[in-house]
Amino acid sequence: MKVIARLLSIPLTLIAMLVLWLAVSPFTPHISYWGAGSLIGPQYIGPLLLIALVLVILAALGALASRSCYVPSVLAGIALVASVGLLGTQIHAAKEQGTDVDIPAAFTWTGVEKADEGPDHTVTYDSFNGDDLTMDIYSPETHSIRSGSSHPRKHPVMMYVHGGGWDQMTKRSQAFNMRQMAQRGYLVLSIDYTLSSWEQPTWKVAAGQVGCAMNWVNAHAADYGGDSERFFTYGESAGGQLVLNATADVAAHPSQLPFTDCSGTPAVPSAVYADSPALDVRHIYDSDDPYAGQGSRDTVEKYLGGTPKEYPDRADFVTSATHLTSDMPPIMIVRSDHDRLVPPASYDDFRQRAKDKGVELEEYVRPHADHASALSAHGVWNQHLLQAMTEFFQANDLEDDL
Template identity: 35%
Template sequence: MCAVNATLDDRVTTAPPRRHAAPPRVRERAGRRGGTLAAGVLLGAAVVLALLVAGMLAPHVPVLGLAGVTASAYLAWALLGAAVVTVLAAILLMRRGGVVRVAATTLGLAALAGSVVVGWQQLSVAREHRVAVDVGGLFALTGSRAEPDASAAYGEHEGRPLGLSLWEPAGSGAGAAPVVVLLHGGGWTSQDRLERTTTAHATWFAEQGYLAISVDYPLSDDEHHLWEVAEPQVACALSWVQDNAARHGGDPGRVFLVGASAGGNLALDVAYRAAAGDLDPACGSAPPVVAAVSTLYPVASPAAFAAGADPLLGGAARDTAIAYTGGTPEGVPERYAAVTPAEHVTDAAPPTLVVAGAADHLVPPAGAVDLAATLEDAGVSHELVVLPAAGHRFDAAPGGVGTQVWRELTLRWFDLHGRAPTTP
């Protein structure tokens, strides 16, 4: 009996002390603090999303519009974020009211509704042109970018070599492939042939069965105004393509030009001048005839570009235009005319596709509209697509609606205008 009692005593004395639960009032205060913090975070996210969506809906508002059109390239993420914020804020609101929670829910709903409106506008353009948008691709943050299969120097400028890089066509055993030559943007003063977006496009074209070639050209600066040099050098690169494409699986009889921004300006000028017979390459033989050209937000009107109306980007536009031409449109009007694509349009100009952003704060889309009118008057096959709520470099989003629309329309354009083999 004593042993039993001793054992029980041991159990009592060695049992761990009980932890006292926090009083209900303390737990309630902690829960309120956590809920208030979560509501504050959601309100901050809702404010940011609402401002971005407001910029998408009112893209020409200074500063706000620029942020909005930049975000519109990744619209799917904005829509998803607005939906998540709205749902979480609504859950908190149902558990307990409060001004912060009501504001977060309301702003989240507004951002969600605005995102749907902008998405509907952009998808309407895709539907109008019968482009089936890959919904999963809309959420892509990085595109496919393969290293080039080869690189070479095609010429030189002031003793420095000018290079190009090649991505050979997938399935190249099926015969000679069409060739697409890509010209990067950068305001004629920056970037190079391996710029991220250009490389992604080149990789994609190679996956579609093209020999893709990205080309460097001489860049201007405050002391070197190369408006007379860049185009003959691009023509020199085309001459290299004509002489060497076959060695890399390409057909020199089917050459297409692609350019973005300042590269779009060069692509249009070179294609039109070569067709008119007034462009002598800086090296090699006469360049091949360009079958068709496709451009993204091209500087179709260098004078309007130099006007630089945007309060944030206008100064950069003026600086690059002056670096390229050596002056303002008022000071050297003949130079601006010389690099304006519409000035070189003839009825021999190649078929032209232009895709521009309606809310481009850097390159006014009005220049593309005027170019389309000039092409119409000349009887040149052309198509202009203006994407709503899209800004400059909308194709930086690898799977954005604008990127998908431009790529699909470019494939169709090239198929329609010369992609078919030149020989049976």
């Protein structure tokens, strides 16, 4: 028994150290390299808590046979306490925001890119350099009828723009959330756009492609049961920046999109929800985080075709604050308190510009979280995202109820 316990102590110690790192780092995010665990821990803290609990039990049983299991016992115990504390903080904060948290669901380990079924349709909304730009369509699963009318009621439309630093990820990155929003009665659209690379910076075209997708909404949403006058946009990280910039542009120029070569008149969004939007490339480029800093700089350089100092006009063009006008519809921004990829200071100019222009801006800060922490399908923060976004869109709908 002692031999088995000693053999088990090594893997138990290693696993306990990993879980401890992911559970504790959200409380200590500013420790170099160590704090990078906060990019993962808050998203999957439910499953990590279960792992810590199992480790505590196994290590305690091993400690009865050998002192070599004392170390993993202590490590697993600390990880368990930290996990309980972090999950409890998330639940409390989400409930304060009105989220009806499904606590058992938070213990499952599924990413938002996973969905039980794919989109109902995929269409081409534009092209760029000979390549098709495509859009996934998720049809509403409810079919409401207008009161006193025998005609089917058209559904509100939500368009999602994915994140990934302008150079990665796809329109399927939040397939779970797309289907969830369709189940809530929205015609959901998720678009691809041209990704940046060292050979092809996209600072001038990406937001314009989002605007071209808004042209498609105005022209074709009704073909799929959607109402283009009840139109909402959502994006996270780089997608949040793109959707904010495009929404601001079409709101200010509703008859014809600037900075694009696509024809048509865009649908004008009634509200925009942005999760951890990359509002200011200068702040992102200047990140001094030892873990994420170089990646952030590379991302910005690929997007701009160089550094913000080399191309200040390009940096100004993509900075979201420069696009805001008094015509901008209501905005909700949800971000994290310790975002190492999009520094909190990057929101300051945008917040002031919104105030100066009289733009309605709501902002919520997730505690003990890092960049885009709502990427676990059943995690507390994604539960909050789905409920908060639905309520925000409903509050800004032209009609009182779905």
